[in-house]
Amino acid sequence: MSNATKSVPDAEGRFGEFGRRFVPETLMEALDQLHEEYLRSKADPDFQSQLDHLLKTYVGRPSPLYFAERLTEHAGGAKIYFKREDLNHTGAHKINNTIGQALLTLRMGKKRVIAETGAGQHGVASATACARFGLDCVVYMGEEDIRRQKLNVFLMRNMGAEVRSVTSGSRTLRDAINEAMRDWMASVDTTHYILGSAVGPHPFPMIVRDFQSVIGSEARQQCLDETGQLPNEVIACVGGGSNAAGMFYPFVEDYDVSLTGVEAGGRGTQPGDHASPLTYGSKGVLHGSFSYVMQDEDGQTQDVHSISAGLDYPGVGPEHSYWKESGRVQYTVATDDEALEMFQLVAKLEGILPAVESSHAVAHAVKAAQKRSPDEIVVVCLSGRGDKDISEVARLTGIEM
Amino acid sequence: MDSRISAVFASLKEQNQMAFMPFITAGDPDLAATQQVIRTLGASNVDMIEIGFPYSDPIADGPVIQASYTRALESKVSVSQIFKALGELDHEELPPLVAMVSFAIVFRTGVDQFLSSCVESGISGLIIPDLPGDEAAEVFEKVKGAGLDLIQLVAPTSPRERVRKILKSCSGFVYCIAVAGTTGERERVADSLLDQLKWLREETDLPLAVGFGISKPDHVEPLRGLADGVIIGSAIVRRFQELADKTLSSEDLQKELTKLAGDMVTATHTK
Structure with a gap:
């Protein structure tokens, strides 16, 4: 029988031997700040009831x-x-996470959101949450994906998001994440990065899973x-x-x-x-x-x-x-x-x-x-x-x- | 015994000089060119040379260096070929080499194996930009055990408390990131950096070298007395982009690198 537990990750972001943080030092302070704010929010009944209400009436x-x-x-x-x-x-399910992280963005006093997207589902869900809360939104999307997913690009732009074409490396989701992280390194003071999947450095895999x-x-x-x-x-x-x-x-x-x-x-x-x-x-x-x-x-x-x-x-x-x-x-x-x-x-x-x-x-x-x-x-x-x-x-x- | 890197900083300090360390990508456009550029830079009296191991997903690097990595990977440069090419150099004639390498590569090769290849190929230290101080303790012990230095990065966003933790796994020198963001060229040196260098000096006896956003001799003067060295990456790697675009010949590339390195050595070695 498996001995897997729900009590992961630990304070260092370890799921067993996996997870942790392998990012440039420039991001570490932002990740610490996000981690603290997330734990505070999670323990705050007001945050939870605000989220529940939005999930019910909006999602x-x-x-x-x-x-x-x-x-x-x-x-x-x-x-x-x-x-x-x-x-x-x-x-799609992506909205569960973007609404939660948009609320976190507001609590941290940040006004700008960046996100990555492949097919555009997470980009649309991010643009939606940002429109709902009046946050500036920049979505990084591979040049190839922009061409293939015109409908989602239209939806994002229609909701006021800026879609930035990523032309480096593979020009797909992978490089959209790279570009979003780079943006974040230079903009952490004012910007929250809404990562869309249960990947990336701690605390993102935990936050996305929880939402x-x-x-x-x-x-x-x-x-x-x-x-x-x-x-x-x-x-x-x-x-x-x-x-x-x-x-x-x-x-x-x-x-x-x-x-x-x-x-x-x-x-x-x-x-x-x-x-x-x-x-x-x-x-x-x-x-x-x-x-x-x-x-x-x-x-x-x-x-x-x-x-x-x-x-x-x-x-x-x-x-x-x-x-x-x-x-x-x-x-x-x-x-x-x-x-x-x-x-x-x-x-x-x-x-x-x-x-x-x-x-x-x-x-x-x-x-x-x-x-x-x-x-x-x-x-x-x-x-x-x-x-x-x-x-x-x-x-x-x-x-x- | 002092490491090669520590010895370089110590002798510069005695003469009240700063170190200059250029960065190049291994394998852009090929490893024979890399060997030649290393010799050229060595002949220009640079104090150390940082060698970037091309990586497919380099989040710490700006567009110029990423494009260089992409070119190197497209020409199928492998980690073992890089070690072989570096090992063929006459290291007695060269300044210390420092590897800039993603933990993705070090882990895949195996930390012990990677370090012994570093030693065999004449590398003196490592910068692993995606292995932050918190995660580095175990690797640091192994790097020390191999007789090498592990250089840690300190960011403008790093609080003093974090820096104390980071310094526990750092040797050789501290790599001070001049600007929040990725590698790339900037117009001037930020005042916040100068403040940070002042309190860093109180925290450590290790030499402080400034990189990210340093591109020309003018950037050296404000750092004098505060930093012990400067690193230039994108401004050099951009020449390799011109080479790839065929707007610069390889002879002119060598000439320009000799000129830039000469100017920077003059600026940093002026007392």
């Missing part, structure tokens, strides 16, 4: 736990439930209320790992509940063909924390691939590495093709269009349900809706729009 929480009856029939095994994060305002844990806490209670039991298995997709961290964390010490993270298996098992550091990578340092990463023998970060821009990241949050090492969470992959198939299947059977990211989790949920009996329960996190993916899926399946 639309709680999101439903939905019994996917026809998908369950299709799989022919355990009952499959969806945790519907796709129904949140802005259409996202509303997903798992609600799902756990909803499952008990609806079925009278805890789920047998909980499943979420893992890129940087924020929706999965939020989904799994409240179940970590429910040792009878299996937890499964699904990475992007892409088009093959060779480096550059997938984005699955927990499955195929090794331990190393990226973006300020020690975790699993796709790297070459010198420690240079490798290129990754996924059909899903939201999973297309060479690293993963340190808590996932901890859960992997401790055996608490099983990590597996779903390929591009499997995700694409589920994107279409869930639409036809349930009238729900899952994000391509979430479709990876559904792909494993169907397989897991098939191996389980009808009185068992599988809960899968539907982290976002798939509208943003329509043109890409149309292109891949040869449909003229």
Whole structure:
């Protein structure tokens, strides 16, 4: 049995051997300040009730736990439930974190927010929270991603955010994070960096996990209320790992509940063909924390691939590495093709269009349900809706729009 | 016994001079060029040379140095080739070399293995910019054990209390970051830096060297009496960008580096 605990990280940001802070000295004071402010906020009932109120009236929480009856029939095994994060305002789980961190920004007296984004979901959620609170917002986005995600770029600009094109290095999410950290080094006095995934230096992985844990806490209670039991298995997709961290964390010490993270298996098992550091990578340092990463023998970060821009990241949050090492969470992959198939299947059977990211989790949920009996329960996190993916899926399946 | 780096600072101090340390990227445009540039800088009497190990995700560095790293990595320069190229140099003829290297690379190679390669290839000290003082204790012991120096960075944002902690894992010299932000060229030296250097002097006997934002001889004068050395990175690496863009020939690059190094040595060695 796993001995994983919820009592991580420690004061130095260690999740077991993972996490910590590998950043330039210029950022250390800002991280200390953020850590202190976060702990104060967490202990402050006013902060919590303000956050809860916004989550209810602005984000639309709680999101439903939905019994996917026809998908369950299709799989022919355990009952499959969806945790519907796709129904949140802005259409994904990212808003849970940006609202929380925007409140932190206000408490720290800062007026400017920076964020990174890959596909644009976190950028949109950051721009949304900043518009709501009247904060200046700059979103760093790779040149390539700006071209591919015109809709989200429009949404961000429409809400008053400045979208800055990143032309260095890989010109994708990885370099958007690098640029955001660089901006922060020169602007820490006035600026908060809203990191969007459960990655980066301490305290970010903890803060993002905590703000996202509303997903798992609600799902756990909803499952008990609806079925009278805890789920047998909980499943979420893992890129940087924020929706999965939020989904799994409240179940970590429910040792009878299996937890499964699904990475992007892409088009093959060779480096550059997938984005699955927990499955195929090794331990190393990226973006300020020690975790699993796709790297070459010198420690240079490798290129990754996924059909899903939201999973297309060479690293993963340190808590996932901890859960992997401790055996608490099983990590597996779903390929591009499997995700694409589920994107279409869930639409036809349930009238729900899952994000391509979430479709990876559904792909494993169907397989897991098939191996389980009808009185068992599988809960899968539907982290976002798939509208943003329509043109890409149309292109891949040869449909003229 | 004093380390090579400590000995350099000690002898400069005796003569009331400051140290000048240029930065170059290993492998931009290739390692043969790097060897040649190191010899050129050595012949210009610079006091130390900082060698950047190219890294794919260098968050501490500004656009000029990152672009240089990207060029080096595109030409497939590896860590073992860098060590081999440095090892081929005649170190008796050269000033001490200091490696600027991300912890991602050191960890991947293995700390012990990386340090023994440093020793074999003639490197005298390391700057690991993403291994802050808090995380460095274990590595510091190993670096000392290998007879090398571990240089720590102090930022304008570092409170005095933090600095005391950082200094516990520091030897050779203290690398004082002149501006909050990444490496790059700036117009003038900030007053806040001068204040910080004053209280740093009270905290440590280690030499204080200033980098990030230092680019020309004019920047040296305000630091006299407060700092023991200066480091120039981006202003030098920018010449390699011009080389890559073919707006500068390799002969002219050598000439310009000789000129800049000569001017800086004159500025720092003036008593």
